[in-house]
Amino acid sequence: MLSREEVLKIAKLARLTLTEDEIAFYQKQLTRVLGHIQDLNQVQTSKEAFVQHVPNDAESFREDRAAPFANPEGLMRNAPAVENDSFLLPTIVEHS
Amino acid sequence: MEFGTQTIQELLAGYRAKNFKPTEVVERYLKNISERDEKLNSFLQVRPEETLKRARTLDAQIDNMSTLPLFGIPLAVKDNFLVNGWQATAGSKVLSGYISPYTATSVERLEAMGAVVVGKVNCDEFAMGSSNENSAFGPVRNPWDLERVPGGSSGGSSAAVAAGLATVSLGTDTGGSIRQPASLCGLVGLKPTYGRVSRYGIVSYASSLDQVGPFSRTVWDSARVMEVMSGFDPRDATSSKRSVPKFTEELNTNSKRTFKLGVSRAWLEGVDSDVAKSFDSALEVFKKMGCEIVEIDLPHTKYALSTYYLIAPSEASSNLARYDGVHYGYRTQSAKSSEELYSRSRGEGIGREVKLRIMLGTYALSAGYYDAFYLKANQVRRKIQEDFEKAFTQCDFVVSPTSPSTAFKLGEKTDDPLKMYLSDIFTLPVNLAGLPGLSMPCGLDSRNLPIGFQLIGKPFGEAELFLASHQYEQARGQFALPSMLKGKG
Numbered sequence: 001m002l003s004r005e006e007v008l009k010i011a012k013l014a015r016l017t018l019t020e021d022e023i024a025f026y027q028k029q030l031t032r033v034l035g036h037i038q039d040l041n042q043v044q045t046s047k048e049a050f051v052q053h054v055p056n057d058a059e060s061f062r063e064d065r066a067a068p069f070a071n072p073e074g075l076m077r078n079a080p081a082v083e084n085d086s087f088l089l090p091t092i093v094e095h096s
Numbered sequence: 097m098e099f100g101t102q103t104i105q106e107l108l109a110g111y112r113a114k115n116f117k118p119t120e121v122v123e124r125y126l127k128n129i130s131e132r133d134e135k136l137n138s139f140l141q142v143r144p145e146e147t148l149k150r151a152r153t154l155d156a157q158i159d160n161m162s163t164l165p166l167f168g169i170p171l172a173v174k175d176n177f178l179v180n181g182w183q184a185t186a187g188s189k190v191l192s193g194y195i196s197p198y199t200a201t202s203v204e205r206l207e208a209m210g211a212v213v214v215g216k217v218n219c220d221e222f223a224m225g226s227s228n229e230n231s232a233f234g235p236v237r238n239p240w241d242l243e244r245v246p247g248g249s250s251g252g253s254s255a256a257v258a259a260g261l262a263t264v265s266l267g268t269d270t271g272g273s274i275r276q277p278a279s280l281c282g283l284v285g286l287k288p289t290y291g292r293v294s295r296y297g298i299v300s301y302a303s304s305l306d307q308v309g310p311f312s313r314t315v316w317d318s319a320r321v322m323e324v325m326s327g328f329d330p331r332d333a334t335s336s337k338r339s340v341p342k343f344t345e346e347l348n349t350n351s352k353r354t355f356k357l358g359v360s361r362a363w364l365e366g367v368d369s370d371v372a373k374s375f376d377s378a379l380e381v382f383k384k385m386g387c388e389i390v391e392i393d394l395p396h397t398k399y400a401l402s403t404y405y406l407i408a409p410s411e412a413s414s415n416l417a418r419y420d421g422v423h424y425g426y427r428t429q430s431a432k433s434s435e436e437l438y439s440r441s442r443g444e445g446i447g448r449e450v451k452l453r454i455m456l457g458t459y460a461l462s463a464g465y466y467d468a469f470y471l472k473a474n475q476v477r478r479k480i481q482e483d484f485e486k487a488f489t490q491c492d493f494v495v496s497p498t499s500p501s502t503a504f505k506l507g508e509k510t511d512d513p514l515k516m517y518l519s520d521i522f523t524l525p526v527n528l529a530g531l532p533g534l535s536m537p538c539g540l541d542s543r544n545l546p547i548g549f550q551l552i553g554k555p556f557g558e559a560e561l562f563l564a565s566h567q568y569e570q571a572r573g574q575f576a577l578p579s580m581l582k583g584k585g
Contacts, residue, residue: 014458016451017443029452032514037402045475053304053530055291055336074197078424092434
């Protein structure tokens with residue numbers, strides 16, 4: 001069983017605040033799913049044999065060219081707050 | 097005239113004969129939505145004025161309709177697609193109120209060829225779920241039995257078409273999210289080959305597995321949507337440059353071909369008896385059509401569940417990192433630092449199942465576990481892909497039931513995520529291998545609930561998939577309708 005501390009550590013890495021009920025729920029469910037996943041250890045695999053799912057003819061690179069976006073008003077509509085045609089955001093980089 | 101259960105083919109014939117105009121058809125579908133959807137909860141947004149405005153422009157083009165292969169076809173779109181001016185919540189509180197500033201390539205192509213978006217439809221949050229019970233906007237109910245789930249994650253897409261609220265719909269399929277709900281609602285659902293349809297403008301879940309595909313009443317309709325929507329898109333670096341066949345042309349000529357169908361009996365163990373019986377009857381129909389059934393071996397499909405639940409959550413934990421409450425979407429009211437702003441916004445805004453998968457993925461990708469989990473899963477994924485490659489040296493399609501059971505009751509599996517995951521044992525391996533898979537109705541169980549038959553094709557083998565399933569559909573005859581539609585058009 002995953003410990004409470006382990007669950008809290010994963011939640012911290014994932015940037016998720018959990019309620020007490022959720023901690024208990026995830027402790028149980030993460031343990032169950034991770035337990036189930038152990039069956040993969042029964043499969044003999046080699047390091048080289050990796051999956052190839054992207055079509056061979058897919059174009060991985062294209063010219064990096066800036067183009068005007070057709071609907072800037074549409075983008076602004078989703079801003080949490082607007083000031084001088086810009087997104088107004090909370091302070092992210094804090095000064096120590 | 098009543099509208100709701102017509103196919104694309106029937107609506108196009110009606111338009112050609114000038115029996116009705118797009119506005120009349122669209123008005124009727126909007127009426128169906130307002131009358132029937134209260135019980136189903138499949139629509140999250142309708143914009144009748146916008147939709148009718150669009151229909152009126154098509155009315156004026158009716159004499160040129162031959163250039164528009166989806167002329168006046170009512171289309172419902174899963175709420176994890178962006179459609180300019182429409183909301184896109186992906187079933188999550190985090191994106192509640194988000195309005196798309198541009199349109200997904202798939203929808204853009206369908207609209208350009210005459211389709212009319214009638215609404216955005218409900219789904220499991222971020223397309224994670226098999227019953228549509230994980231939506232922040234309430235569960236969707238199955239038109240065949242309102243006490244039961246429509247399947248998921250594209251449950252709104254399947255319920256809407258099954259109930260006659262749209263002619264066709266779009267969904268996304270990462271582990272079965274088109275095929276399983278199509279099966280549970282008695283429809284045709286296709287997950288195309290990875291790379292066949294552009295993913296530009298859909299909300300990402302697991303980028304190496306996600307594909308866009310249609311729900312429809314018939315195989316022909318699915319083929320029509322696919323021939324319009326598929327093909328290279330410079331805005332999706334994983335889309336294929338391969339040319340797109342005219343899928344409906346081969347069906348129109350009614351050409352008959354016989355195929356070899358591969359069945360792995362070991363894979364099918366444990367399915368409900370009604371499902372097993374119906375699957376075997378469908379095989380008999382194929383045999384009568386001249387097809388041959390061969391036994392194949394897929395030894396690694398039993399590891400698909402574990403493989404999927406490492407790869408998909410890993411990719412999801414990365415893709416969903418963008419929902420941090422800063423630039424758009426839900427933001428907590430109580431944060432004293434930026435760290436708290438992220439964690440509380442995510443903790444409060446994201447639902448239980450999505451958080452479980454984010455944490456699974458975070459764990460699998462964390463230092464010291466990467467090789468044991470994510471790398472290992474990708475190696476087993478290769479083994480699963482090889483199983484199919486080997487099978488295709490013996491047969492044209494691998495076939496299975498789409499889901500081990502028919503529609504289950506609301507609440508039946510919500511407390512046990514692992515039990516819910518088992519709903520997708522026949523669909524998950526197909527995404528892992530990047531193959532096309534089509535589900536079509538093949539019968540009803542003792543409770544009168546639809547059962548689905550899955551055909552899995554070779555990479556980019558959609559044309560053959562359509563041909564084989566179209567021939568089966570002809571032999572099967574018209575499929576039943578949910579009781580709520582009996583006596584309705």
